Amino acid sequence: MRKEPTKVDQVRLGQKIWAWNLCEQCLHGRICEKFGCDGKRAKNLTRYWTFHANAVIDYMSMTGKCLARSFELHETIFRAMGVLQEQPSLAREEVAERAGVKPAEVDLAVRLMTMIPCSYETGCFIIMEQGTNPIFWGPTTRFDQFLEQALPTVDTPIKLSAQQASALMARKLRKKIDFRIRPTNDLREHLRLDRGRRAILVFHHTAFLKEHLRLSKVLPPNSSVQDCLRLGAIPRQLALEYLDSIHKILFPLADRTSRRMLNDHIRNHAFDHDIIKFESASFRNPEERDCGYSYLGKQLKELLDEVEHPLPRGRVGKFIQRNSDSRHMMLATLAGVAFAILLGFLSLIVSSVQAWIAWQQWKHPVNN
Numbered sequence: 001m002r003k004e005p006t007k008v009d010q011v012r013l014g015q016k017i018w019a020w021n022l023c024e025q026c027l028h029g030r031i032c033e034k035f036g037c038d039g040k041r042a043k044n045l046t047r048y049w050t051f052h053a054n055a056v057i058d059y060m061s062m063t064g065k066c067l068a069r070s071f072e073l074h075e076t077i078f079r080a081m082g083v084l085q086e087q088p089s090l091a092r093e094e095v096a097e098r099a100g101v102k103p104a105e106v107d108l109a110v111r112l113m114t115m116i117p118c119s120y121e122t123g124c125f126i127i128m129e130q131g132t133n134p135i136f137w138g139p140t141t142r143f144d145q146f147l148e149q150a151l152p153t154v155d156t157p158i159k160l161s162a163q164q165a166s167a168l169m170a171r172k173l174r175k176k177i178d179f180r181i182r183p184t185n186d187l188r189e190h191l192r193l194d195r196g197r198r199a200i201l202v203f204h205h206t207a208f209l210k211e212h213l214r215l216s217k218v219l220p221p222n223s224s225v226q227d228c229l230r231l232g233a234i235p236r237q238l239a240l241e242y243l244d245s246i247h248k249i250l251f252p253l254a255d256r257t258s259r260r261m262l263n264d265h266i267r268n269h270a271f272d273h274d275i276i277k278f279e280s281a282s283f284r285n286p287e288e289r290d291c292g293y294s295y296l297g298k299q300l301k302e303l304l305d306e307v308e309h310p311l312p313r314g315r316v317g318k319f320i321q322r323n324s325d326s327r328h329m330m331l332a333t334l335a336g337v338a339f340a341i342l343l344g345f346l347s348l349i350v351s352s353v354q355a356w357i358a359w360q361q362w363k364h365p366v367n368n
């Protein structure tokens with residue numbers, strides 16, 4: 001059974017996670033009529049609320065608690081969120097202690113805040129949605145260190161040329177390397193190549209990313225990850241890169257086919273409805289138009305490499321690739337030489353026969 005957050009729950013969650021300013025109507029679950037009230041944006045986050053409901057169900061199933069007690073759980077989670085936001089430099093044990101919660105409740109708070117599944121012990125059997133693989137968060141590792149480990153960057157941010165960006169459009173990837181776009185709810189998985197399923201995973205929760213960017217918009221340029229975390233926001237650079245990779249690389253909204261593909265993904269693969277909306281003034285600062293890719297540097301390089309050197313498809317392609325090492329090349333060369341010798345020998349026999357026939361004709365001319 002799924003229990004989506006009610007409207008009041010949604011705005012309260014928005015207040016806790018993204019520091020929403022709410023009017024009285026929103027706080028009492030009534031229709032919001034106040035211009036500029038953050039509560040109006042709750043309706044943009046439908047896919048996030050579904051994710052939220054599933055994450056709570058995962059936790060309740062794991063701990064064997066009744067879903068009716070999820071309200072109490074939220075109070076606990078809010079306490080953990082508060083401590084994580086106030087002091088991101090605390091180790092997980094310290095967070096649990098200060099908030100007066102269990103380590104697993106800290107995990108859930110982090111999962112709801114960052115959309116990164118984590119576990120306080122290796123091999124923890126959390127019944128999560130298919131494909132979700134929690135990352136280990138050690139008891140003495142600080143929250144900010146944990147996030148830096150979960151979301152690594154490359155030393156030098158990469159910038160794509162117009163030609164490279166065009167080659168990585170989703171519609172071209174489908175044609176050229178037969179990879180399909182598939183959604184993921186795990187922040188770490190964005191642009192990961194799943195070669196087994198011939199899929200490129202896309203973190204599609206653009207409304208969630210935009211909320212984090214609105215929250216950290218006040219920060220001065222080049223603020224640290226810790227500065228973002230103190231506001232309760234995921235790293236600003238990461239959120240900007242993710243949005244750019246969707247709207248400037250995979251699905252440029254100026255391209256009609258890309259827009260059509262996005263609508264198709266919304267309908268058939270439960271992509272966030274917000275993904276089709278292009279807006280930037282409310283969350284992007286003027287100097288953040290083109291910041292390069294440091295969080296996605298590795299993934300973009302891998303994608304470019306896949307496009308330039310696609311792995312073979314089908315049985316014939318895989319057979320050729322399997323047998324294309326130097327040993328097999330030598331064998332193939334030897335087989336070619338042997339075949340050439342055989343052909344030479346056969347042509348020698350044919351020439352001899354022809355010469356014999358010609359000699360016989362000359363020796364025994366036929367007189368008409």
Ligand SMILES: [Zn+2]
Nearest residue numbers: 023026032037
């Ligand atoms: Zn309101």
